Amino acid sequence: MPLAALKNVFGYDRFRPGQHDIIQAILDGAHVLAVMPTGAGKSMCFQIPALVLGGLTIVVSPLVALMEDQVAALKLAGVEAETINSSRSRDSNVAAWRRVASGQTRLLYLAPERLMTARMIAALQRLPVRLIAIDEAHCLSRWGPSFRPEYESLTRLGELFLGVPIAALTATADAATQRDIVDKLFAGAGKVFVSGFDRPNIHLAVDARTERNRQLLDIVRAHPGESGIVYCLSRDKTEKTARLLCENGYRALPYHAGMDAAERTHHQKIFMDAPGVIIVATIAFGMGIDKPDVRFVAHTDMPGSVEAYYQEIGRAGRDGEAATAHMIYGLDDVRMRRMFIEQENTADDHKQREHKRLDALIGYCETPGCRRQTLLAYFGETTAPCGNCDMCLNPPELHDASDSARIALGAVEQSGQIYGAAHIIDIVRGAKTQKITSAGHHALAAYGAGAETPKERWRSILRQMTGAGFLRLDVAGYGGLAITSKGRDLMAGTEIFQCRVERHGITAQNRKTNGKTSGVLADLNDEERALFDALKSLRRELAHERGVPAYAVFTDRTLAEMARKKPTDIDAFSRIHGVGVSKVRDFAATFLGEIAHAE
Incomplete structure (x- = not known):
């Protein structure tokens, strides 16, 4: 029965890996959490049961645009689907509800805040609801990369619709997030299916920030005529970056929460429909975006966690073809992210966990080994070196830089462990600045001890030392560097510091491939x-x-x-x-x- 629906409605001969077991569990009446990589077919895991079970399936989705697109696609496939949302006129929503109430509709897409009103719950309780599907379920967990308070109310669905299976689906949930979702939605009684996190068609690369604009333009030039997403930390940077790309001949559009909602929707529609458009966005853009031919995702600033990063790069290459995820980052990003965590109105244990999550992302950025191994290890998966990341394709040159590191640690300690990287570099290079003179730092033993090493190299050394855990950024001290216990071991000679020689830039030769794509176009003459x-x-x-x-x-x-x-x-x-x-x-x-x- 599920396979017949798959073929007759969607035209597919077989299920993708992991789909059948999830579908069968739902049809058996179980609550299910499905964690599947982006592009693995999560939607089919609730759409097929909706068709087989009959009655009404409620689909909870966080974004109006996503609901509209999924409903449109289902209707083209001959499935009676509706959405009631704030972008539609009252008459349109009333007409949609009449079709739902009459039994004509199989799937009804709603935002969580609309679903959980007393009036909507009461109306739906009078209908034959057979399944509730919660898309982007990580939004429900405070441990997830994009917690949304309105999702918390969904924890009442089990008691409001007794006996109705609930399917929660996401691409982004580590073990802690998974446990949190299952506990909140299913009181710990649901089945969990994890289909893996690997997206082998995405080439992974990270560059230390030197000249942000030039580096970004290099990334975009490697994708002529292709669609991409550029993520920026602030609204202002989003606007400026879109202008930069337009001035250099690209069709780029900004997208952030400060824009008028109609303009945001318009820009998203252009991006979805037109070829070769680049959207420049804050994290306000992207959740559930189902454009299959996004060829690159670029981060001009470090995301907040490995999960947030994984979710954002997951918008690339959903068609299985070669795609690139490229991040540009620096120590300022780390300081900013630490500050954001400290400024959150959350408990200390939550802040501590968020700092550890950020540590994991810094480790990903600074790894001298395969990036995919590091990324997947965070989610509990092991793999061989991937052959499709910058570290695999162009292994870094490593050398013992323990002596330079001890000079830096000496400057940090002698200056009181309260100064940032720029001032420490000025100390070790023997700079004659007003700040050094007024603080008396020209008299330190470390002053001028690293004068022969260029400033850019010192920046790289300090950043890698921070990433490797020899130094930590003191957020309360406005980005001051402090020595860790590991750093003390290095000073004592019981640790060594292996430093990577920095490489900058991306080329068309190293961004694609190694047979890592589905190649649907590769064999066309x-x-x-x-x-x-x-x-x-x-x-x-x-x-x-x-x-x-x-x-x-x-x-x-x-x-x-x-x-x-x-x-x-x-x-x-x-x-x-x-x-x-x-x-x-x-x-x-x-x-x-x-x-x-x-x-």
Whole structure:
């Protein structure tokens, strides 16, 4: 029964890894938490049970745009789906509710704050609710990367809808977040399915910040004509970065919470529908964004945790093709993130955990080994070196820099462990600044002890020492460096400091590959590629007419298979991957005509 729905409605012959077991558990009536990597098909895990169970499935989603896109895609597949949300007129919402109340609708998408009103709960309790699905479920946990207070009210769903299975789905949950979700939603009684976190098609790279704008432009130049997301820490930086990209010939649009909601929605729609658009955003953008052909995600500032980083880079390469995740970061990012944690109105144990999470991300940035191994180890997975990160493709040169590190530690200790990296560098290089003179630091033993080492190299040494745990940033002391117990061991000669020689920049040669992609376009010859491009243009027109994202009509994989197999009749067209019964009815004649015209 589930497999028949998969084929008839969505046009797929088999489930992806992990999907069938989750679906079966839901059909058996169990509460389920599914942790699956982005692009692994989480939505299908509740959409198929919704079709098999009948009645009504409630889908909780955090973003209006995401709800609208999923409903549009389901309707194109012939599924009766609705959303009631704040972007629609009252008349439109009333009409949608009438279809829900009449039993016509299979899936109803709602934001948590709309679902949990007394009036909506009372109305839904009168209907045959068979399943509740909570998308982006990490929003429910204070341990997750993007806690949303309105999600906490969802913990009452189990008692409000007794006997109704609840499916919580996310791509981003470490063990602590998983336990928190299960305890809150299912009182500890749910089944947990973790399908793995690896996204092998994403090339991982990190650069120390030297010239932010030049470094960002290098990243973007490696992706000519391709869609991407650039994440910035502040609204102001978002606006300035979008202008920078536009001035350099790219179509870039800002997106942040300070913009008018209509303008944000407009920019997101352009990004979803038009090719080659770069969105420059704060973390206000991206949750649940289902654009399959995002070729790069760039961070101009360090995210807050490994989970937040994993979630944000997960928007790249959802089609399985090669994509890049590139971060630019510096010690200032670490100081800023520490300060954010300290300024939160949370308990000390929560702050301590957040500092440890940030430590894990710093470790990822500073690792001299495979980045994917470091990233997956955080989520409890082990893997061989990936061959698709900057460390694997271009292994760093390491050397023993313990003597330089001891000079730095001496300067930190002798100056009172209250000064930041810039002043420590001035001390060791023997700079003649007003600050050094007034503090008397020209008389320190460490003064001038590292004068022969360039300033940029000292910046790298101090940052790597912080990342490796020899120094810590004292947030309360406005970014002052302090010596850790590990640093004391280094001063005593019982530890060594292996320093990496910095490399900067990204090239087209090292950003893609090594057979790490699904290669849906790789085996198309010139004639087939021309037909694929023609089918993409047709898809864009049809999507525009219907007001839906292009991928909701057909994915690139489906178009590539059409270009390769060139179906000549409806029967052959219906056997193409991703072509269900409804799409045969709506699109077969149009696409068959385009294919015949190309012959």
